[in-house]
Amino acid sequence: MTFELTILGSSSAIPTSKRNLTAHVLNVHERFFLIDCGEGTQLQLRRNKIRFGKINHIFISHLHGDHIFGLFGLISTFNMLKRDTDLHIYSHQELERILTEHIQFFERNLAYKIVFHHIKPEKNELIYEDEKITVETIPLKHRVPTCGFLFKEKPHLKNIKKNVVEKYQIPISEIQKIKEGNNYLFHDKIIPNTELTIPAYKQRSYAYCTDTAYSEKIIPIISNVDILFHETTFANNFKKLAKETFHSTAEQAASIAKQANVTKLIIGHFSARYKNVEIILQQSKAVFENTFVAEDGEKYKVDLQRE
Amino acid sequence: MTFELTILGSSSAIPTSKRNLTAHVLNVHERFFLIDCGEGTQLQLRRNKIRFGKINHIFISHLHGDHIFGLFGLISTFNMLKRDTDLHIYSHQELERILTEHIQFFERNLAYKIVFHHIKPEKNELIYEDEKITVETIPLKHRVPTCGFLFKEKPHLKNIKKNVVEKYQIPISEIQKIKEGNNYLFHDKIIPNTELTIPAYKQRSYAYCTDTAYSEKIIPIISNVDILFHETTFANNFKKLAKETFHSTAEQAASIAKQANVTKLIIGHFSARYKNVEIILQQSKAVFENTFVAEDGEKYKVDLQRE
Numbered sequence: 001m002t003f004e005l006t007i008l009g010s011s012s013a014i015p016t017s018k019r020n021l022t023a024h025v026l027n028v029h030e031r032f033f034l035i036d037c038g039e040g041t042q043l044q045l046r047r048n049k050i051r052f053g054k055i056n057h058i059f060i061s062h063l064h065g066d067h068i069f070g071l072f073g074l075i076s077t078f079n080m081l082k083r084d085t086d087l088h089i090y091s092h093q094e095l096e097r098i099l100t101e102h103i104q105f106f107e108r109n110l111a112y113k114i115v116f117h118h119i120k121p122e123k124n125e126l127i128y129e130d131e132k133i134t135v136e137t138i139p140l141k142h143r144v145p146t147c148g149f150l151f152k153e154k155p156h157l158k159n160i161k162k163n164v165v166e167k168y169q170i171p172i173s174e175i176q177k178i179k180e181g182n183n184y185l186f187h188d189k190i191i192p193n194t195e196l197t198i199p200a201y202k203q204r205s206y207a208y209c210t211d212t213a214y215s216e217k218i219i220p221i222i223s224n225v226d227i228l229f230h231e232t233t234f235a236n237n238f239k240k241l242a243k244e245t246f247h248s249t250a251e252q253a254a255s256i257a258k259q260a261n262v263t264k265l266i267i268g269h270f271s272a273r274y275k276n277v278e279i280i281l282q283q284s285k286a287v288f289e290n291t292f293v294a295e296d297g298e299k300y301k302v303d304l305q306r307e
Numbered sequence: 308m309t310f311e312l313t314i315l316g317s318s319s320a321i322p323t324s325k326r327n328l329t330a331h332v333l334n335v336h337e338r339f340f341l342i343d344c345g346e347g348t349q350l351q352l353r354r355n356k357i358r359f360g361k362i363n364h365i366f367i368s369h370l371h372g373d374h375i376f377g378l379f380g381l382i383s384t385f386n387m388l389k390r391d392t393d394l395h396i397y398s399h400q401e402l403e404r405i406l407t408e409h410i411q412f413f414e415r416n417l418a419y420k421i422v423f424h425h426i427k428p429e430k431n432e433l434i435y436e437d438e439k440i441t442v443e444t445i446p447l448k449h450r451v452p453t454c455g456f457l458f459k460e461k462p463h464l465k466n467i468k469k470n471v472v473e474k475y476q477i478p479i480s481e482i483q484k485i486k487e488g489n490n491y492l493f494h495d496k497i498i499p500n501t502e503l504t505i506p507a508y509k510q511r512s513y514a515y516c517t518d519t520a521y522s523e524k525i526i527p528i529i530s531n532v533d534i535l536f537h538e539t540t541f542a543n544n545f546k547k548l549a550k551e552t553f554h555s556t557a558e559q560a561a562s563i564a565k566q567a568n569v570t571k572l573i574i575g576h577f578s579a580r581y582k583n584v585e586i587i588l589q590q591s592k593a594v595f596e597n598t599f600v601a602e603d604g605e606k607y608k609v610d611l612q613r614e
Contacts, residue, residue: 013384039377040347063412070346072372073372076373
């Protein structure tokens with residue numbers, strides 16, 4: 001029951017020799033969700049040994065080149081590898097037109113189907129759901145319509161204590177109800193659920209927020225997440241430039257993390273001007289201690305914990 | 308007076324964890340000519356410390372995605388870096404439409420001018436010339452119209468021997484003529500040019516041939532080049548598949564190199580099926596001993612030599 005984030009690219013619009021363009025992969029129970037797809041994403045997937053066939057869902061935050069130019073090559077490579085399962089892309093409507101025109105010119109016959117799901121980045125809404133997780137949009141504040149994504153496990157069921165099935169002769173038909181929290185009637189005696197179960201695992205969650213200016217509106221949506229990725233394009237001294245370009249400083253990202261009471265903050269989408277991002281890390285830590293710097297190829301796992 | 312090739316990507320259509328998509332850079336006297344531009348080229352330029360500002364000319368062999376998908380990001384990055392010098396792109400006419408539409412959507416204002424030079428890949432013709440070199444197209448045999456490129460230094464002048472200027476009292480006005488091979492009249496005596504000069508440096512040359520099936524038609528165009536890059540997508544046992552897909556085997560590339568009497572053959576554009584290309588190298592060497600395997604980041608210099 002894995003819940004693990006892999007950073008594929010941590011640069012902002014201009015890549016550096018060490019930082020690729022933006023893309024993250026979230027592994028939820030061996031389903032791999034690709035979030036943004038900057039140029040070189042397919043190469044980073046290869047280097048990080050993430051199998052192409054495991055990716056069926058791609059989420060795109062906004063239509064700036066540094067977040068999508070990797071789609072062309074990825075779609076092409078999927079085709080050459082004779083992919084035949086549907087590929088779902090969650091993005092602004094305009095991307096469908098762009099990709100469709102591209103595919104018409106560059107791919108004679110696409111062997112698989114691309115299913116476009118148009119999202120409205122200005123709203124917080126549920127855009128994906130399966131038996132394990134939900135994905136919601138997080139409206140962000142950028143120069144073009146942009147949203148982040150909140151990935152959240154569905155509630156886990158409680159676990160039945162050892163021996164109680166035998167002790168109270170619980171039939172299989174009742175097990176599910178007890179896991180859901182119900183008590184159990186045994187020879188006219190109510191056995192409380194707490195005596196039968198151990199607490200469920202906590203729902204794990206990941207919020208991806210880039211590109212964005214400082215926006216307190218996202219706080220209620222992302223509150224208490226296990227991992228928040230929030231962009232820090234700039235160090236604090238560039239607060240004015242951050243505002244003008246609708247990006248965030250270290251202090252702003254950390255302030256959002258603190259107010260939202262998240263467990264862990266990962267910062268990234270660094271301007272190419274920073275060869276060393278230590279200053280940005282220190283400025284973030286000054287406000288929110290549990291800050292980590294996104295590095296290409298780094299993985300962040302959220303372990304299962306009881307409630 | 309550098310003449311140096313850098314391999315940026317050596318994979319064929321599907322990149323691997325070690326081989327990027329196709330792009331080469333030729334440094335001729337500190338002018339950097341980019342040849343093809345697969346996805347990730349801007350990242351490879353960074354890693355190989357080739358300054359973006361040095362690239363003013365890009366040559367595109369054909370309109371398959373693995374040779375051009377890096378253009379979108381490169382054009383965008385040039386813009387963000389506030390490039391203001393013209394960028395010349397030599398390619399099939401259709402690329403102008405594709406890039407123009409792209410730029411209209413993704414780049415609000417392009418701060419520099421892109422000058423498109425339409426080439427006819429089916430003809431061997433001069434497409435670029437400056438005071439140092441010429442570039443000609445090499446018609447290739449692929450599924451879509453494709454050409455290679457022949458980069459050739461212009462003839463060097465001879466060098467004047469030490470002391471002869473003083474000995475024969477040669478005025479500055481005569482120096483250029485002597486360098487061009489003329490004799491010199493000194494007190495009614497003809498001094499032969501060989502007594503006045505040492506031989507000129509040889510013209511250095513590089514031929515880039517990918518993607519292509521075996522084609523003997525290219526031999527007269529590329530004969531005697533210092534470096535031939537010829538694709539070897541497949542080992543010899545895939546001769547049939549090579550023919551069907553209009554690619555070349557090791558033996559075919561080596562045979563072209565041998566017939567064209569080139570000095571050095573570099574093979575590349577390897578199918579992603581080869582984790583190890585030793586077999587392809589051995590098969591090429593069996594026909595043409597002076598074969599080298601293209602590796603990403605590798606440089607091949609041609610030193611100056613007297614005729």
